[in-house]
Amino acid sequence: MTETSTPTDPQGDLTDGFHLIIDALKLNGVETVYHVPGIPVTDLGRMMQAEGLRVISFRHESNAGNAAAIAGYLTRKPGVCLTVSAPGFLNGLVALSHATTNCWPMILISGSSEREIVDLQKGDYEEMDQLAIAKPLCKAAYRILRAEDIGIGIARAVRAAVSGRPGGVYLDLPASLMGQVMDAAAGAKTLIEVVDPAPAQFPAQAAVDRALDVLSSARKPLIILGKGAAYAQCDALVRQFVETSGIPYLAMSMAKGLLPDDHGQYAGAARSLALKDSDCVMLIGARLNWLLSHGRGKQWGEPHGKRFVHIDIDPKEMDSNQPIAAPLVGDIESCLTMLLAGMGDWSAPDAAWTGAIADKAAANVARMGARLMNNNVPMDYHGALGRLKSVFADHPDAILVNEGANTLDFARSIIDMSKPRKRLDVGTWGVMGIGMGTAIAAAVETGQPVVAIEGDSAFGFSGMEVETICRYGLPVCVVVFNNSGIYRGTDTDPTGRDPAPTVFVREAQYDLMMTAFGGAGVTARSPDDLEQAVRAAIASRRPTLVNAIIDPSTGTESGRIGNLNPQSVVKKK
Ligand code: OXT
Numbered sequence: 001m002t003e004t005s006t007p008t009d010p011q012g013d014l015t016d017g018f019h020l021i022i023d024a025l026k027l028n029g030v031e032t033v034y035h036v037p038g039i040p041v042t043d044l045g046r047m048m049q050a051e052g053l054r055v056i057s058f059r060h061e062s063n064a065g066n067a068a069a070i071a072g073y074l075t076r077k078p079g080v081c082l083t084v085s086a087p088g089f090l091n092g093l094v095a096l097s098h099a100t101t102n103c104w105p106m107i108l109i110s111g112s113s114e115r116e117i118v119d120l121q122k123g124d125y126e127e128m129d130q131l132a133i134a135k136p137l138c139k140a141a142y143r144i145l146r147a148e149d150i151g152i153g154i155a156r157a158v159r160a161a162v163s164g165r166p167g168g169v170y171l172d173l174p175a176s177l178m179g180q181v182m183d184a185a186a187g188a189k190t191l192i193e194v195v196d197p198a199p200a201q202f203p204a205q206a207a208v209d210r211a212l213d214v215l216s217s218a219r220k221p222l223i224i225l226g227k228g229a230a231y232a233q234c235d236a237l238v239r240q241f242v243e244t245s246g247i248p249y250l251a252m253s254m255a256k257g258l259l260p261d262d263h264g265q266y267a268g269a270a271r272s273l274a275l276k277d278s279d280c281v282m283l284i285g286a287r288l289n290w291l292l293s294h295g296r297g298k299q300w301g302e303p304h305g306k307r308f309v310h311i312d313i314d315p316k317e318m319d320s321n322q323p324i325a326a327p328l329v330g331d332i333e334s335c336l337t338m339l340l341a342g343m344g345d346w347s348a349p350d351a352a353w354t355g356a357i358a359d360k361a362a363a364n365v366a367r368m369g370a371r372l373m374n375n376n377v378p379m380d381y382h383g384a385l386g387r388l389k390s391v392f393a394d395h396p397d398a399i400l401v402n403e404g405a406n407t408l409d410f411a412r413s414i415i416d417m418s419k420p421r422k423r424l425d426v427g428t429w430g431v432m433g434i435g436m437g438t439a440i441a442a443a444v445e446t447g448q449p450v451v452a453i454e455g456d457s458a459f460g461f462s463g464m465e466v467e468t469i470c471r472y473g474l475p476v477c478v479v480v481f482n483n484s485g486i487y488r489g490t491d492t493d494p495t496g497r498d499p500a501p502t503v504f505v506r507e508a509q510y511d512l513m514m515t516a517f518g519g520a521g522v523t524a525r526s527p528d529d530l531e532q533a534v535r536a537a538i539a540s541r542r543p544t545l546v547n548a549i550i551d552p553s554t555g556t557e558s559g560r561i562g563n564l565n566p567q568s569v570v571k572k573k
Pocket residue numbers: 253268269270271272273290291292364365366368403404405406407408409412413414426427429430431432433454455456457458459481483485486487488555558559560561
């Protein structure tokens with residue numbers, strides 16, 4: 001426990017719960033709080049702002065929570081979301097579970113009602129046993145009942161969020177805690193500045209030697225970089241390891257740009273070949289979950305005898321889907337440092353293997369390149385995204401936020417990223433609704449321009465936050481890929497009664513939502529218009545919404561993951 005801060009002293013020598021919470025957060029490096037005000041946290045939010053924390057006030061807790069989650073990913077510090085009790089708390093929970101699922105550090109702080117009423121279910125204002133509900137949905141959950149425990153409560157929340165496999169933490173603050181008064185000097189002594197919250201974790205030398213043995217004996221090795229490797233923020237080391245090994249690599253969606261996508265070893269455009277024909281796969285901060293078909297099936301060339309090397313900070317991840325021949329349990333920076341130290345005279349993989357991947361990638365890039373040149377009106381995904389690809393090539397620091405189905409999948413493979421942590425998307429769950437919260441936090445945390453490429457359905461989940469973007473004057477350009485529907489805008493109700501469940505109002509004027517709050521709104525019907533509008537938005541840093549009208553018939557069911565839809569046998573008769 002260190003005594004390094006003097007709590008704000010509202011009344012001479014007294015402090016209270018409000019101020020101790022703020023002091024404890026500041027002491028632990030929290031700078032920004034993503035928030036929706038209301039009883040019992042309105043004054044807490046006001047006081048946070050008065051005490052120098054940046055308070056970003058949202059229109060819905062889900063979006064504030066998504067902002068906090070991605071802030072955690074970008075900064076390796078817990079992103080903090082502050083909500084009211086019961087409904088506000090529940091609204092924040094999707095993001096808290098999303099953060100946990102994605103292994104990002106986040107703290108959801110919710111005000112709550114009084115224990116003595118809630119526990120007897122007497123029917124309090126917004127009564128709910130929030131702690132019990134949060135527990136199964138996050139990495140850790142705590143309630144603070146006494147002002148003198150605020151220091152410990154926040155220290156535990158911070159450490160739980162960032163240590164080991166990062167994740168979401170719930171912190172329950174009953175209303176009565178905030179007004180509790182204590183002596184200021186005594187209060188200061190209760191605060192804890194967490195020392196070394198995410199300690200280095202080195203694997204055993206024997207585990208490193210085993211991994212090097214497995215890798216060096218492979219004829220067709222492949223590296224898969226996941227967002228855990230991007231989160232680890234040891235970018236130069238990852239690059240050094242990949243380049244020293246000479247092994248081709250794939251980047252999972254949010255790991256794109258960890259090494260630039262035009263890197264000679266990048267196998268992204270030969271993904272199927274690389275997965276199917278490799279004989280040894282090294283996973284670095286990526287899980288063999290659904291996004292990698294659990295390491296089995298046709299895509300992996302089953303039956304296969306591939307050997308896996310896996311770096312992950314969580315030992316329980318090993319063997320979760322496939323037997324891991326060489327588990328390396330530790331943090332990526334420590335693991336790669338030890339691997340590099342042991343690589344000595346490393347021989348690059350067989351040129352026949354690397355050459356086959358490079359040839360396939362070049363052929364795929366050329367084939368796709370031709371489709372990206374089109375200037376069709378109405379636009380298709382390739383024509384529109386081809387232009388945005390060139391905008392990102394000219395703005396490598398801009399952050400790409402991306403959600404939707406076709407809009408997500410096409411943008412992922414078309415738009416190259418050249419720097420780490422520039423591509424932020426739907427993550428492990430494929431959640432629609434991360435868009436505006438993510439865009440806002442990306443702008444707030446990095447100061448860089450943000451371009452959010454949004455399916456029209458995806459945008460609808462968080463669209464009201466364009467007001468927040470305008471209110472804070474953030475450099476966010478939202479591009480709505482308006483194909484008038486989910487996947488396609490062409491479905492019909494066979495009975496003729498209603499619109500089909502997947503279609504929206506045709507060519508809705510989403511741009512007016514931005515102009516309603518003082519930002520710029522543009523309709524783009526051609527690739528030329530689209531490119532011009534996005535370039536202007538980045539240059540001006542003015543909140544902008546570009547309503548990009550896409551041919552409603554060009555998308556495919558569920559984008560690239562249509563195979564996950566159950567099929568009706570009856571329908572096929
Ligand atoms: O090698 P092959 O031949 O296979 O080719 C691959 C690469 O080699 C090649 N490639 C390239 N070629 C040339 N050049 C370059 N540079 C290049 N790069 C790659 O391209 C192919 C594909 O490569 P990729 O993408 O890397 O590989 P692949 O096989 O696709 O990878 C597999 C996956 C699984 C890793 C990947 O597909 C992936 O990451 N997928 C994520 C999918 C996902 O998460 N989708 C979102 C959820 S979909 C659905 O659930 C939706 N909902 C329901 C809903 C949700 N999600 N959430 C909530 C809260 N409520 C409801 C809804 C409502 S989507 C949705 C809305 C959709 O409508 P919108 O209007 O928003 O969007 P539109 O569809 O646009 O209308």
